[in-house]
Amino acid sequence: MEQPSFPVQLRQIRETELLIGIPSYNNARTVGHVVRAVMAGLAKYFPKARAVLINSDGGSTDGTQEEVRRVQIEDYKTILTSHPVHPIHKIVTPYHGIPGKGSAFRTIFEAAKSLKAKACVVVDSDLRSITPEWVELLLRPIYEEGFDYVAPLYARHKFDGTITNSIVYPLSRALYGKRVRQPIGGDFGFSGKLAEFYLTKEVWETDVARFGIDIWMTTLAIAEGYKVCQSYLGAKIHDAKDPGSDLGPMFTQVVSSVFSLMKEYEKVWRTVKTSESVPTYGFHYEVGLEPVLVHVERMIGNFRLGVKDLTEIWRRVLLPETLRWLESVGQLSDEAFSFPQDLWVRIVYDFAIAYDKGSVHRGHLLKSMIPLYLGRVASFVKENMDSSAVEVEKRIESLCNAFEEMKPYLLERWE
Amino acid sequence: MGIKIREVKDMSEIWRAAILDSFNRFLGKVLTFLPNLLAMITILIIGFLIAWIVKMILVHFLKALQFDKVSEQWGLTRLLSQGGVAYSPASLLGRFFYWIIVLITLILGINALEVAATQNLVTQFFNFLPHLFAALGILVIGYLIGIFLGQAALIAAVNAGMDSAKVLSRSIRWFIIILSLTMALYHLGIAERVIVAAFSITFGGIVLALAIAFGWGGREFARDFLERLYRKKGKEGEGKDHISHI
Numbered sequence: 001m002e003q004p005s006f007p008v009q010l011r012q013i014r015e016t017e018l019l020i021g022i023p024s025y026n027n028a029r030t031v032g033h034v035v036r037a038v039m040a041g042l043a044k045y046f047p048k049a050r051a052v053l054i055n056s057d058g059g060s061t062d063g064t065q066e067e068v069r070r071v072q073i074e075d076y077k078t079i080l081t082s083h084p085v086h087p088i089h090k091i092v093t094p095y096h097g098i099p100g101k102g103s104a105f106r107t108i109f110e111a112a113k114s115l116k117a118k119a120c121v122v123v124d125s126d127l128r129s130i131t132p133e134w135v136e137l138l139l140r141p142i143y144e145e146g147f148d149y150v151a152p153l154y155a156r157h158k159f160d161g162t163i164t165n166s167i168v169y170p171l172s173r174a175l176y177g178k179r180v181r182q183p184i185g186g187d188f189g190f191s192g193k194l195a196e197f198y199l200t201k202e203v204w205e206t207d208v209a210r211f212g213i214d215i216w217m218t219t220l221a222i223a224e225g226y227k228v229c230q231s232y233l234g235a236k237i238h239d240a241k242d243p244g245s246d247l248g249p250m251f252t253q254v255v256s257s258v259f260s261l262m263k264e265y266e267k268v269w270r271t272v273k274t275s276e277s278v279p280t281y282g283f284h285y286e287v288g289l290e291p292v293l294v295h296v297e298r299m300i301g302n303f304r305l306g307v308k309d310l311t312e313i314w315r316r317v318l319l320p321e322t323l324r325w326l327e328s329v330g331q332l333s334d335e336a337f338s339f340p341q342d343l344w345v346r347i348v349y350d351f352a353i354a355y356d357k358g359s360v361h362r363g364h365l366l367k368s369m370i371p372l373y374l375g376r377v378a379s380f381v382k383e384n385m386d387s388s389a390v391e392v393e394k395r396i397e398s399l400c401n402a403f404e405e406m407k408p409y410l411l412e413r414w415e
Numbered sequence: 416m417g418i419k420i421r422e423v424k425d426m427s428e429i430w431r432a433a434i435l436d437s438f439n440r441f442l443g444k445v446l447t448f449l450p451n452l453l454a455m456i457t458i459l460i461i462g463f464l465i466a467w468i469v470k471m472i473l474v475h476f477l478k479a480l481q482f483d484k485v486s487e488q489w490g491l492t493r494l495l496s497q498g499g500v501a502y503s504p505a506s507l508l509g510r511f512f513y514w515i516i517v518l519i520t521l522i523l524g525i526n527a528l529e530v531a532a533t534q535n536l537v538t539q540f541f542n543f544l545p546h547l548f549a550a551l552g553i554l555v556i557g558y559l560i561g562i563f564l565g566q567a568a569l570i571a572a573v574n575a576g577m578d579s580a581k582v583l584s585r586s587i588r589w590f591i592i593i594l595s596l597t598m599a600l601y602h603l604g605i606a607e608r609v610i611v612a613a614f615s616i617t618f619g620g621i622v623l624a625l626a627i628a629f630g631w632g633g634r635e636f637a638r639d640f641l642e643r644l645y646r647k648k649g650k651e652g653e654g655k656d657h658i659s660h661i
Binding site for chain 2: 157159160161162163164184186211247248250251254292294298301302305306309310313316357358359360361364367368370371
């Protein structure tokens with residue numbers, strides 16, 4: 001039987017209190033588990049609320065959409081709950097626009113606005129570690145506590161999330177003054193009011209529509225003064241297709257989103273002097289994480305190649321003393337290799353300034369930053385090879401403090 | 416005796432007439448030439464004024480469009496400063512059009528004198544002008560494309576871990592610049608056949624030399640390279656980092 005169109009289905013439902021969005025593309029293997037976890041979470045923690053589940057799909061050819069339609073919870077008693085009072089409406093729809101998560105989210109935001117949803121959640125469709133509790137942790141702060149945005153907080157391997165740990169988290173914290181630990185986590189809660197605000201922005205043809213959507217959502221929520229918190233969700237295990245791959249596009253899209261937003265919210269971050277914690281929900285517990293393989297020598301090799309061949313470009317971005325410092329790091333042996341955090345902070349700030357000025361083609365600028373990033377990651381991994389997760393977190397905190405202390409350097413060099 | 420006196424009188428009349436005639440002819444030519452001279456001076460004054468006004472408007476317009484910023488991004492400012500040019504790109508373009516208008520004014524002014532020798536020269540100059548502009552456009556665009564693609568290739572090669580990134584980048588840049596130069600000269604009609612032949616021979620020679628060097632002289636190296644590439648692709652899954660960067 002042919003399904004009615006997406007707008008027709010929304011009109012038929014008319015209104016909802018809760019909306020769960022699941023963007024997908026060829027995730028038939030994992031989306032079933034995600035949908036079951038969401039349905040169980042809604043039944044267990046919000047049994048009396050009206051809820052809609054929307055799968056915003058990018059044209060999957062592996063049966064993802066059919067799997068979402070098919071999945072049901074056969075027996076609610078096995079998960080120690082009962083049927084929800086209101087049936088959970090499921091809508092499966094393709095999204096339009098540039099292929100990427102951002103375009104999928106736009107469809108979900110439009111549905112939230114159309115259905116006047118009070119509280120919304122988006123979760124990745126390749127999650128293997130999602131539990132029904134995630135639904136409560138991401139929805140309840142909005143549904144009952146009056147927050148507008150809930151960022152996730154995961155237990156991650158100490159070497160995971162290097163772009164987050166070395167650039168996005170410390171930079172966002174120094175700029176906007178909120179310690180949202182994982183601003184590009186991937187699974188979020190947000191209010192209907194915030195979803196409507198997101199729709200007012202014309203970003204859907206830019207890098208935001210690709211890898212930049214997560215940081216864009218977090219930054220706007222903080223910079224525009226919405227009430228932000230974070231919830232501890234435990235380990236995030238997802239169906240990574242190719243670990244460590246596609247670094248180039250991922251890096252450039254995320255970092256370009258961060259740098260672009262600096263221009264837009266210059267008036268906000270110029271006045272921020274310190275950072276503060278945000279309320280954190282959830283019960284923190286330790287999880288066992290599998291060791292990961294990192295090729296430090298190859299990263300150092302990439303960095304040295306960058307120092308040898310990209311100095312011509314870096315000369316137009318970095319101050320002469322920064323470049324000399326960088327060249328001295330490039331001459332260190334593998335054993336003695338160390339990329340100081342102060343040097344890294346200067347580099348990130350200098351690249352942000354160059355991005356704003358446009359003195360180098362922006363695409364080239366960000367791609368030329370990759371060898372520097374790999375050098376910093378290699379140094380971080382080397383220094384923390386035998387450290388515990390707690391010790392690593394202290395080093396990241398030290399990096400964040402360095403970003404905050406050197407903010408006057410950014411203010412001085414920014415136009 | 417009377418005949419001799421009459422002859423002397425006739426000669427002095429002729430002499431006087433010759434002088435007066437010559438003077439009258441000269442005066443006539445001056446009177447004919449004077450309006451042309453005045454026209455030339457008028458054309459020069461108006462032309463210089465127009466050139467100055469166009470320069471001012473163009474520079475202001477380019478500054479409003481942030482032309483200098485875009486030029487810096489494309490490496491044009493750096494090229495100019497390396498070449499010892501102190502002016503900004505917008506200012507330089509303004510001066511360029513100023514002197515073009517001045518040159519046209521001078522040509523028109525000379526033409527106004529209606530001197531036969533310069534008539535053809537003026538016609539040929541104006542026929543040549545569009546070709547000159549097109550050739551300059553080809554050179555500038557070719558240079559910018561060469562710089563951009565050379566830089567893109569350099570960064571991509573470095574990120575791919577290639578040791579010969581700089582060589583590759585320079586090769587791409589110079590190939591495009593030389594190609595543009597060839598196209599510009601061909602467009603100007605300067606020794607067309609020589610230019611095409613020289614470019615074909617040089618480029619073809621380089622490709623042939625590389626093919627022979629790599630295929631014959633470096634066949635062992637080629638075999639090793641392909642074997643390593645095949646092995647590297649096979650081990651690619653094992654060799655990747657297992658961290659999640661985001």
